[in-house]
Amino acid sequence: LxxxxxxxxxxxxxxxxxxxxxxxxxxxxxxxxxxxxxxxxxxxxxxxxxxxxxxxxxxxxxxxxxxxxxxxxxxxxxxxxxxxxxxxxxxxxxxxxxxxxxxxxxxxxxxxxxxxxxxDGLKLNSLKIKQIKYRSTPLYLQINDLENKADALLDKGNHSKAAAFYEDAMRLQDELNESFSGSPYSSVDRINDLRRKNQTAASYELGELINTLNFEIDNDLRRRKLLLAKDKILRIVDALQRMDEEFPFSSYNDDGLKSKINFLNFIRNDVELIQDRIYVNLITVPDEPGIRMLKTEVSQALYSTIIGYNPSRFVGDLMPVESVNWKEANDFCKRLSWVMGLRVRLPKEHEYRSAIGPLRYVKLEKFVVSNAEEAKLTNLASKEPLGEGFYDLLGNVSEWLFSDGVFENEPVKHIGGHFNDRLNTIYSVPVRMVKRNERSRLIGFRFVVE
Structure with a gap:
């Protein structure tokens, strides 16, 4: 059965x-x-x-x-x-x-x-998401249309009208985010992007004024038209403040430019004195057309004027600055570039060696501060100059060299030996590798101006 x-x-x-x-x-x-x-x-x-x-x-x-x-x-x-x-x-x-x-x-x-x-619980969830997506699609398409129209107006140079379209698109995106928070088209990032576009378009005239003033300030400083430069520095300070207050999300806001202008505004009354001190001490590097190098190491007085403090352990206005790491030396060069309206940087090794010149018949004791004497830091130019008139290229403090390496852990070089080196070591023009954040009383720097 x-x-x-x-x-x-x-x-x-x-x-x-x-x-x-x-x-x-x-x-x-x-x-x-x-x-x-x-x-x-x-x-x-x-x-x-x-x-x-x-x-x-x-x-x-x-x-x-x-x-x-x-x-x-x-x-x-x-x-x-x-x-x-x-x-x-x-x-x-x-x-x-x-x-x-x-x-x-x-x-x-x-x-x-x-x-x-x-x-199928997953299908139920998928259906709900699809429903929110479809219901929010008309708004999404309107936003796209407004943004595309605004982009086209920008291409035609109609910035004020483009700004209005971006603002409408931003308002609709805000509405979409509020009404359809679960939609794949809901996006805080897009709100931020539309706000940036809106404020960039709306601030076009002010932004271009800032760019023009910045270009002219560099040109005036380069040509030593310092009264014109000072007037434009004051004008660009006001323009940047207005940009920051009225259009905080505009792409014309540039933290690097703000740092530059704030610095120039702070020292605008000292620019002429600084430029005079630099130009009188620049010498063209042999076989390097267009490259002029400071004939001495950077003094503690000059470093303090540009950076605002003196890190040196052996203090003296006329002594070379030391205990400065490679990054800080580059920051000094960047600020001095702003003052000069020209590119200022650390020397490259071949430029440094060209400045030293041949050493075959040179009696180093006349030119070098080493441990053969008191083995201590001395004032700038206390010995005779080498080559075309460069002081302390060898000895006193070793000097940072230019590097275009982009990685933080890449080592950098300093050259020339220091007051604690022996003469025969200095004669070899020693080049040493260290970390970028190395800070030593034996290391300073000088710069070149392009």
């Missing part, structure tokens, strides 16, 4: 599948229920039979759950197809509204047929 019932149950299962394939879901459900009833009877009445199978009963029950849920699932699929058609026709609001019904049906399916394979 158990075998007969089992074979009949299998037959009902096959019939159910055939009916399902023919889309006769009601009959398919009835057939699978009969298969379940037969298998349950075997399990209860013939527990020791080889046809008793609790796993098969569980499988049949899952199949029943699937068949019960399938008509609803099929209905959901049909609705989704309609949603896709509306999407293709760009009827975003209608598509979003229809998705409300799809979501309700999927929610019901998940609740009433939670054990069915067709219950």
């Amino acid at each position: 158990s075998e007969e019932s089992y074979q009949l149950s299998l037959e009902k299962e096959r019939i159910s599948q055939k009916l399902y394939d023919e889309a006769d879901y009601v009959a398919a459900i009835k057939a699978i229920e009969e298969a379940i009833s037969l298998q349950r009877k075997i399990n209860e009445s013939y527990a020791l039979s080889s046809f008793s199978d609790v796993n098969r009963l569980a499988k049949l029950n899952r199949r029943l759950g699937y068949l019960n849920a399938y008509p609803l699932y099929k209905e959901i699929l049909d609705y989704e197809s309609k949603v896709d058609l509306l999407k293709d026709e760009e009827k975003w609001i209608e598509a979003g509204n229809l998705l409300t019904e799809v979501i309700e049906k999927q929610l019901y399916l998940n609740s009433e047929y939670r054990s069915s394979d067709l219950a």
Whole structure:
């Protein structure tokens, strides 16, 4: 009897599948229920039979759950197809509204047929996201249109009108973010980008005035028209302050330029004195046209004037500055570039060696501060000059060299030896490698002006 019932149950299962394939879901459900009833009877009445199978009963029950849920699932699929058609026709609001019904049906399916394979929490979440996306798409398209129009106006030079379009786009993006926070089009970054574009366009005239004044200040300083430069420094300070207050997100805001102008404004009454001190002490480097080098090491007095403090351990205005690391030496050169209106940098090794000149018949004691005497730091130019008139290229303090390496952990060079070196060491023109943040009482620097 158990075998007969089992074979009949299998037959009902096959019939159910055939009916399902023919889309006769009601009959398919009835057939699978009969298969379940037969298998349950075997399990209860013939527990020791080889046809008793609790796993098969569980499988049949899952199949029943699937068949019960399938008509609803099929209905959901049909609705989704309609949603896709509306999407293709760009009827975003209608598509979003229809998705409300799809979501309700999927929610019901998940609740009433939670054990069915067709219950799908991830799909429900996906439908909700799609609905928010479709409902927010009209706003998104308006924003894109406004931004594209603004970009085109910028290309035509109509900055004020472009600024108005960017502002409208920013307002709509804010509305989208507020109303559809779960939309993939919701974006704080886009708000910030539109604000930057809006303020950059709106500040165009002021920004170009700042750029022009900056260019003219460099030119006036380079040509030593210092009264003109001072007047323009005051004007650009006011312009930068206005830019900062009225257009804080504009791309014309430049922290590097602000640092430069603030520095020039701070020392504007000393610019003439600084330039005089520099120009009188510059000498052209042999075989290096267009390159002039300071004939002495940078003094503590000059360093303090430019940077505002003196880091040296051996203090004296006329002594070379020391205990300055490579980065700080470059910062000094950058600030002096602002004052001169010319590029100022550390010397390259070949420039430094050209300035030294040949040493074959040179009696170093006359030119070098080394440990052959008192082994201590001395004032600038206390010995005779080398080459074309450069003092202390060898000895006194070793000097930082230019490096165009971009990595912080790359070592840098200093050259020339120092007061604690022996004469025969200095004669070899020693070049030493250290970290960029190395700070030593034995290392200073000088600079070149291009």
